[in-house]
Amino acid sequence: MSESHHETKSGPFELIFNNLPVRTVLGLVLMFGGSYVSKNYQEVFEQISHQYGVPVDLGKTVATFGVFLIIFPLVNIFFIKPLADAIGERNSTLEQTFGEAEDLKVQMQKMRSEYEARLVETEADARQKIEAQIKEAQALRQTLMSEAAQRADELVARATQEIEAERNRVLTSIRTQVVDLALSAAEKVIAENMNTERNRKLVEDFISQVEVAR
Amino acid sequence: MEFLAGNLAPFIASAEKGEEHVGFVGILTYAIFVLIVIFCLMAYAKKGMNLRVFKNPILNCFEQLYLFIEKMCVGTIGSHGRKYVSILMTFWMVIFASNVCSLFFPAAPTADVGFNLGMALIAIGYVQYEGIKTNGFFGHLRHFGGPNLGNVLLAILINPLIFLIEIVSEVLKNVSLSLRLYGNIEGGHLAASAMNKLGEGIYVPFGAFLIPIKLLTCVVQALIFTLLLSVYISLVTHHDEPEVDHESADEKERWESGKIAEAMIH
Amino acid sequence: MNAIGIGIAVLGIAIGLGLIGFSAMQGMSRQPEAIGKMQTAMLIGMAFIEVVMLLLTFVILGSVTK
Numbered sequence: 001m002s003e004s005h006h007e008t009k010s011g012p013f014e015l016i017f018n019n020l021p022v023r024t025v026l027g028l029v030l031m032f033g034g035s036y037v038s039k040n041y042q043e044v045f046e047q048i049s050h051q052y053g054v055p056v057d058l059g060k061t062v063a064t065f066g067v068f069l070i071i072f073p074l075v076n077i078f079f080i081k082p083l084a085d086a087i088g089e090r091n092s093t094l095e096q097t098f099g100e101a102e103d104l105k106v107q108m109q110k111m112r113s114e115y116e117a118r119l120v121e122t123e124a125d126a127r128q129k130i131e132a133q134i135k136e137a138q139a140l141r142q143t144l145m146s147e148a149a150q151r152a153d154e155l156v157a158r159a160t161q162e163i164e165a166e167r168n169r170v171l172t173s174i175r176t177q178v179v180d181l182a183l184s185a186a187e188k189v190i191a192e193n194m195n196t197e198r199n200r201k202l203v204e205d206f207i208s209q210v211e212v213a214r
Numbered sequence: 215m216e217f218l219a220g221n222l223a224p225f226i227a228s229a230e231k232g233e234e235h236v237g238f239v240g241i242l243t244y245a246i247f248v249l250i251v252i253f254c255l256m257a258y259a260k261k262g263m264n265l266r267v268f269k270n271p272i273l274n275c276f277e278q279l280y281l282f283i284e285k286m287c288v289g290t291i292g293s294h295g296r297k298y299v300s301i302l303m304t305f306w307m308v309i310f311a312s313n314v315c316s317l318f319f320p321a322a323p324t325a326d327v328g329f330n331l332g333m334a335l336i337a338i339g340y341v342q343y344e345g346i347k348t349n350g351f352f353g354h355l356r357h358f359g360g361p362n363l364g365n366v367l368l369a370i371l372i373n374p375l376i377f378l379i380e381i382v383s384e385v386l387k388n389v390s391l392s393l394r395l396y397g398n399i400e401g402g403h404l405a406a407s408a409m410n411k412l413g414e415g416i417y418v419p420f421g422a423f424l425i426p427i428k429l430l431t432c433v434v435q436a437l438i439f440t441l442l443l444s445v446y447i448s449l450v451t452h453h454d455e456p457e458v459d460h461e462s463a464d465e466k467e468r469w470e471s472g473k474i475a476e477a478m479i480h
Numbered sequence: 481m482n483a484i485g486i487g488i489a490v491l492g493i494a495i496g497l498g499l500i501g502f503s504a505m506q507g508m509s510r511q512p513e514a515i516g517k518m519q520t521a522m523l524i525g526m527a528f529i530e531v532v533m534l535l536l537t538f539v540i541l542g543s544v545t546k
Contacts, residue, residue: 031242035242038237054327054393056327056328057237057327057328059238060241061328061332061335063242064245064328064331064336065332065335067249068304068336071308072300072301075252075256075300078256079256080299080300080304082260082263084280084299086264087277087281090266090267090268393535393538394531394534397530398530401534434523437523438527441520441524442527
């Protein structure tokens with residue numbers, strides 16, 4: 001049962017009731033006709049209302065037709081259609097928004113897991129790097145220390161050599177001086193004692209004693 | 215009523231016959247007043263309509279009304295009931311606004327038989343129009359004739375009787391619709407004035423304490439008028455039932471998304 | 481006499497309304513899922529009974545007393 005089929009069926013009726021200006025004019029005519037009826041048949045209505053206890057006034061009824069004939073399309077166009085559209089649109093946007101939010105949530109979940117994985121990766125990387133650095137530093141320290149030790153050894157060796165050389169020099173100079181002294185002493189002794197053979201032997205003994213005593 | 219009448223003299227100036235009933239000009243004034251109130255509210259409610267979430271309180275009320283009437287239409291009339299929402303909602307708003315008007319003013323459009331009879335005639339006329347549109351003229355007449363009894367003798371004897379009864383009931387639908395509304399509103403007025411008379415000696419308007427009950431009556435009468443109209447429409451246009459389930463599921467979904475929207479507001 | 485008559489009539493109408501409300505309440509308590517449909521049916525039934533009372537009070541009583 002399609003709608004268009006019926007609408008075409010009752011043509012003239014539709015022509016009157018779906019045409020807004022015609023409807024408005026008809027409504028106004030009915031309203032004024034109602035006032036006319038109400039004014040001219042007042043006594044009849046009063047009689048009826050007196051008889052049945054219900055104050056009926058058919059002029060008002062006729063005018064009501066007119067009022068409703070005008071306000072039905074007016075209210076429909078002015079408010080109810082926009083309201084229905086707004087409610088439908090809002091519902092569809094809400095559904096859409098919920099779908100989008102769901103999508104975003106899934107995306108976020110994905111991004112979060114990715115981020116976490118990357119974080120773990122980065123941490124491992126960093127640890128590895130730190131370890132490598134530490135190892136390098138330790139190696140460097142080792143080499144530096146060994147170099148320093150070598151150098152120190154070298155310095156010590158050179159110092160000992162120098163000390164040795166100095167001492168030897170000093171010893172020789174002392175020996176010559178001692179010999180000179182001894183000679184001068186011997187001169188004195190010779191001046192007193194002419195037994196040179198024996199004296200020289202004494203001196204040499206003395207020197208060897210000095211050498212031993214050193 | 216007297217204490218109201220004293221304060222609201224300009225509004226009763228249009229009442230031509232004083233206490234008995236309001237004349238044509240008075241009813242027209244009140245009807246225009248009610249319509250102006252409705253249109254002002256609607257114009258105010260249109261402001262927040264393009265937002266994603268409705269924050270306008272008036273618009274929220276209208277939205278709830280719309281959803282309620284849509285649910286009622288789809289529930290009673292069926293899947294094709296959504297196109298009757300506009301007419302039912304207009305009736306609801308006009309009746310409710312004039313009922314509320316009758317709470318605070320000495321007269322109101324719905325407290326008058328003429329206006330109510332007009333509305334009832336429009337409603338029943340619309341039902342006939344829809345019936346003819348759906349079933350065709352003779353199909354609609356056959357609908358009055360009652361069920362097909364099979365036996366020719368029975369059909370000749372009983373179906374005209376059913377036809378007559380149906381026609382009478384169709385006429386009486388107008389009377390019952392209009393008189394129900396009038397009786398409830400005017401009965402409330404009568405009860406209020408009787409109770410006012412009770413407290414006249416001690417200057418206590420007992421009738422004013424009836425206002426909560428009368429407010430309930432306002433809602434219920436507007437609801438019943440639209441509900442009966444939707445039932446009458448469903449009686450003349452019911453066909454192709456299988457679509458109903460699908461529609462109601464759709465409806466449920468929309469209802470749920472509305473609830474989600476509500477939850478988002480809070 | 482009129483008062484007694486209207487009293488009796490209202491008694492009957494009240495019993496009818498009460499029966500509708502009673503059975504609707506019972507049905508609602510037994511099947512809370514169907515509250516909406518039951519409320520609709522209950523309101524329609526109540527409206528039909530109510531109109532009897534209104535006819536009585538406004539039309540019949542009005543025409544009898546005058």
